Amino acid sequence: QVQLVESGGGLVQTGGSLRLSCAGSGRTFSRYNMGWFRQAPGKEREFVAGISWTTGVRTYADSVKGRFTISRDNAKNTVYLQMDTLRVEDTAVYYCAADTKRLPATGYVGMDYWGKGTLVTVSS
Numbered sequence: 001q002v003q004l005v006e007s008g009g010g011l012v013q014t015g016g017s018l019r020l021s022c023a024g025s026g027r028t029f030s031r032y033n034m035g036w037f038r039q040a041p042g043k044e045r046e047f048v049a050g051i052s053w054t055t056g057v058r059t060y061a062d063s064v065k066g067r068f069t070i071s072r073d074n075a076k077n078t079v080y081l082q083m084d085t086l087r088v089e090d091t092a093v094y095y096c097a098a099d100t101k102r103l104p105a106t107g108y109v110g111m112d113y114w115g116k117g118t119l120v121t122v123s124s
Helices: none
Strands: 004-007 010-013 018-024 033-039 046-051 058-060 068-073 078-083 092-099 118-123
Touching: 004 092, 018 033, 018 092, 018 118, 033 068, 033 078, 046 068, 046 078, 058 068
Parallel strands: 010 118
Antiparallel strands: 004 018, 018 078, 033 046, 033 092, 046 058, 068 078, 092 118
């Protein structure tokens, strides 16, 4: 079992930056593939970024590539999402997810564990 708690959301202007954190519980946190997803009002939840626990490979949605960076600190049981050059269209609730087998880039369906989300609002 893993419990995930996101933090770091807020209101920021276009072009600004935010860093989201996802704190996880459990001694085997390092053995989970971790991902960030987001859901804007009226839209389906979508993949943002993921990191594999076996290879450390990071993957990104095309819409955030070059602007967002995912990282993890297993000693702190925490995954981060550094978001730079934010755009209005990045406005959404951001969720952290974990799974021992599924890679986040394959989509949100079937990911084992989820946080409750943190709201990011980007104003023009």
